[in-house]
Amino acid sequence: MRTDTPQPIRLADYRPFPFAIETTRLVFELHPSRTRVKAELSVRRTSDTREALVLNGERLKLLSVAIDGQALSANQYAIDPEQLTIHEVPDQFVLTTEVEIDPSSNKALMGLYMSGGRFCTQCEAEGFRTITYFPDRPDVLSRYSVRIEADRKFTHLLSNGNLVGSGALDDDRFFAEWTDPFPKPCYLFALVAGHLDVLADKFITMSGREVALRVFVDPGQASRAAYALDSLKRAMKWDEDTFGREYDLDLFMIVAVRDFNFGAMENKGLNIFNSSLLLADPETATDLDYERIEAVVAHEYFHNWTGNRITCRDWFQLCLKEGFTVFRDQSFSADMRGEAVQRIKEVRALRARQFAEDAGPLAHPVRPSSYLKIDNFYTATIYEKGSEIIRMLKTILGAEAFRKGCDLYFQRHDGEATTVEAFIACFAEASGRDLTDFFGWYEQAGTPAVTLQTAYDEAARALTLTLSQTTAPTPGQPTKRALPIPVAIGLLSTSGEVLRDTEVVLLDEATATVRWENVASEPVVSALRGFSAPVNLTTDARPADRYVLFASDPDLFNRWEAGQTLARDLILGRAGGAPDEVGEERYAEALGQALVDDAAEPAFKAQLLALPSEPDLALMSEPADPAALHAARDHLRARIAVHLGDLLRRLHGDMQSDNEFSASAQAAGRRALRNACAEALSADPHNDNLMRIVGHYEAARNMTDMIGGLYPLVAIGGVARDKALANFHYAWRTEPLVLDKWFSVQGRDPNEDVLERVMALTTHPDFEPTNPNRLRALVSTFANFNPARFHDPSGAGYRFLTDQILAVDAFNPMTAARMIEPLGGWRRYRPELGQLMREQLERIVAHPELSKNVLELATKALG
The missing domain is CATH 2.60.40.1840 (Aminopeptidase N, middle-beta domain)
Known part of the structure; x- marks a missing residue:
């Protein structure tokens, strides 16, 4: 057990850093295990007090420190595992430090580390302090120049801004010089060095400037970045048209990295992406991958203004950049893929992740007031609920006043690190409305x-x-x-x-x-309508009213919502011991009528076929009984499969296409409906349906249809499952991103032997616990999306997850902490299950050498 008691950081204690770092000059001599980093900081005192200079730094070997070229003696500074303190400094000076770091041993994937034989960085939120000594906080903005020296095998040496020089050092080494003209906080610093292929294009901005676009990927993967590059160009044009925001550098770069804790990172001019969110072709990526690539490329690009040009004063303001940017990327996706279906998907995700967060011990305001580790607040509340708040602001003010508020915000705070209060003040001024009460959405946790x-x-x-x-x-x-x-x-x-x-x-x-x-x-x-606020709504509507809305509501979101409510009530009724056989038949009949509505798009019909998920249902029943919910939901699935069998088989055939693959929303909608029909038919796996699904899988010509056939076969189980899984692995054993899907589909296996199978998969030669993608694909999928089996009455699922959390915490605390959430809702479940979950949380807290990340969330989860 930890013997120290970490002290929380509090918003109320914020004070500006007493020095400005006007320029930062970095020189990297790259070596996998002995990289040297020389930093020259132009420092100016901004406070009237004679404070010491205190810089953050962790896991650094200090080689030298000097002020204005004069080396400091040991009694002039103090060093501990977390900071460097220089006792007396002049009002203006140049601080030079040189440190040595070991990127190859950095399995936490924060700071400078190695991935696939290349150097890369991740500095948000507090990774820069593992690269060099610096005030690692977002309100310290500096102009950076960077020199990178490396072996010639690292063919591309990349950093933020514009390339201003490069050349040979000798026969074996070369260098590149980069300058970023825009001041930025150190969390936006980026460096990549490696042997990479590049996909190149250009974009002409609305003022006529030409911007060079470059996407860097593993050798041989450039063609798989084509959709990401197309998405980038569409996002750049959309941001000009919708928000009037033009890109500001002459070069925009994206790099794909396999080992990455996040989805992607918006470093100024050099975005770094998890390769799963950048690379796609029809053979290896699903339509969901294409959608996510489009959205995330847009999200990180939009950060150029909402996060980079205007950044956060402190990490309590994280929603300032993330909530606003999620709202922007969701608006872009709605324009690209259709507003109604996009909104349904957003609300599904919001309820599954953020409503669950709000309903448990990890609930926190969109702008928190304290934290131990800011890494733990990259949550659905900050991102998705933060976006919903912006959406409500637009609804309340109207589109015209909202745009005026945005324009004022960009004009007034460009180049600043600012606050949520300043953001809201712009909309109050632009609209002439008092938004004092509206600010409560940022300060108050919970779902109304x-x-x-x-x-x-x-x-x-x-x-x-x-x-x-x-x-x-x-x-x-x-x-x-x-x-x-x-x-x-x-x-x-x-x-x-x-x-x-x-x-x-x-x-x-x-x-x-x-x-x-x-x-x-x-x-x-x-x-x-349109889910105009992130709330739980209860009305006095009669079931007959729900059927009218399900059949006729011109608001497609509410038409879908009516169907979800009808299905939810039937499932909860059966799980609670009050089955409604007549109601189930009537629902199946109404669903059939909706599926033959020629005016409805296939993508919308696919959403209608998806019943409320078991995690969503658990939020609506107290105490939740996962086994009963699973059985009741399966019963309704089987009722639909039998009642609508002929229609589902006909739609399944009608949606089949022999055309070349298209990533368009229309083509994806047809595939979504076809795959939804296959999954629905798997609830009645008689021989005809089983053979149809086997045929679906075996005839698939793209990964969307292949996964659309594989999951139903896994759910059916038995010989068909084992044969399909073996076939899939053999076909894709050399494709890491596709193998993630193979692990993920097994994590969702609803059969009773799944935990034994998942545990066995953790010893599979292709399972890489140090790779966050692979870990999330298997372990997090099982814990988050397979509730009936995770919540096994024996508690074996809880023990398995705890074993994984503690193992991962030893080398990647951020990823380990994100795995706590499935245990955090222990109060919502049957008491005997809740007690077993609590015991595992207590086991985590009692573990020696526990990270701050895991300690904070596990302690909060215990309550």
Whole structure:
């Protein structure tokens, strides 16, 4: 057990760094195990106090330190495992340090490390301190120049900004010089050195400048970066058209890296990507991969303005860049792929990750007030809920005022490290509205519960809407205040005609009443259209109203939502011992009618076929019984497969295409529906359906269809599963990104022997626990997306996850900490399960040499 007690960092304690670092000159002499880093910092005192200069630094071997060229003696500075302190410094000076680091032993993948024989960096949030001594905080902005020296086998030496020089040092070594004209915090520093192929293109900005575009990948992989490069060009044009933001350098680079803790990183001018989010071709990538590549390429590019040109004053403001940038990338994806289906996918993800976070001991505000390790706050709350807050702001203000607020923000704070308060102030000023209460969304954790009740006065032809809101206590916030919640509402007749178009009702108190006149007949209320706020909504709607919405609501999100609500109630009813056989038949019939609606796109129909997930259902039942939920959901799946078997088989055949692969949204939608039909049919695996799914898998000409056939076969189990898995592995054994899919599909296997199989896979020759992608594919998939088997009554699933967390924590605390979440919801489950989960959390906390990352989250999870 840890003997020290780490002290939290608190927002209330923020004070500016007392020095400015006006320029930073870095010289790297790269060597896999003995890299030398020389840093020259132009330092100027900005405080009236005579403070010592304190610089962050971890795992560094200090070779020398000098001020204005004069070496310091040992009594002039102090060094400990986390910082370098220079006791007395002048008001303006040049600090020169030289350190040695070992990139090859850096398995935490933070700072400078080796991946696939190349050097690369990840500095957000606090990785730069493992490269050189520096004030590693986002409010210290500096202009960087970088010289990289390396062996010639590292054919590309890359850093931020513009290349200003390169050449030979001798027959074996060469150098490259880079200068970034824009001041940036050190977390945006990047370096890559390696033998790489490059895919090149250009983009002409709206002012007519030519920007060189370069994507660097493993040798032989350049063709797989073509879609990412196309996505980048579309994102650059979209940002100009939608937000008026033009790229500012002459060069934009992206590098693909296999070993990476994050999805990608927005380093100024040199984005570094997890290769899983950059490389794609039809044979190795699914449509979901294409969608994610498009979104993440856009996200990291959009950071150029929302994160780089304007950055965070401190890490408590993380949502300032991430929430806004997620909102921007979601808006881009909606324009690229269709608003309704994109919104459904966003809300599915929000409920699965962020609502679960808000409902457990790890709940925290979008802007936290304290932390031990900022790495632990790269969460769905910061990202996805942060985006929802921006979406609500736009809904409340309207598109025109919202754009004015954005323009003011970019104009006023360009080149600054700023705060959420400053961001919101721009929208208040641009719109002329008081947004004081709206700021509560950033300070208050938890998911509000909104109730809507209706009363129709037939004689007066008037409808009264009564809305109320409550938010349950969360850790550290027992009392909640009312928040401004925009609720978009429309009215339909009982036959499905539109009675009243969408209007936004702002619920900004605990309870509010609205009266609408001239309502021709008792309506069906379509509320929270487009998911206009991140809340849980309960209405007094009758099941008959849900069926009207399911069949006729012009708001496609709410049409989908009505179907989800009907299915959820049926599953929860059966799991709770109150099955509704008639209701299940009626639901299957209504689903069939929706699937034959010629006006609906295939991508939307595929969403209709996807029942609420078991993790989502667990959030809606207390205490949750994963086994009962799994059985009830499977029962409804089987009912649908039998009742709609002929229709599903017909759609499965109709959606088959012999055309060349297209990554377009329309083509992807047809594949999504075909694969959804295959999965639905697997719930009734009689011989005809089984042979159809086997044929689906064996005839697949792209990875989307191949995975679309493989997962149903794995779910069916038996000989068909084992044969398909063996075939898949043999075919793709040399493709790391495809092998991740092989591990992932087995982590989701719903059969009773899955834990034994997953444990065996951790000893498979292709399992790489030091690679975050591979670890997430198997272990995190099993723990997060296979609840019935993870929550085995024996507690074996919990023990397995804990073993993995403790093993990984020894070399990669950030990744280990992210694996805590499945244990964190122990209070929501049956008491006997919750106790077993709690015991594993206690085991984690008691473990010797535990990292701060894991300690913080495990302790919070215990409560």
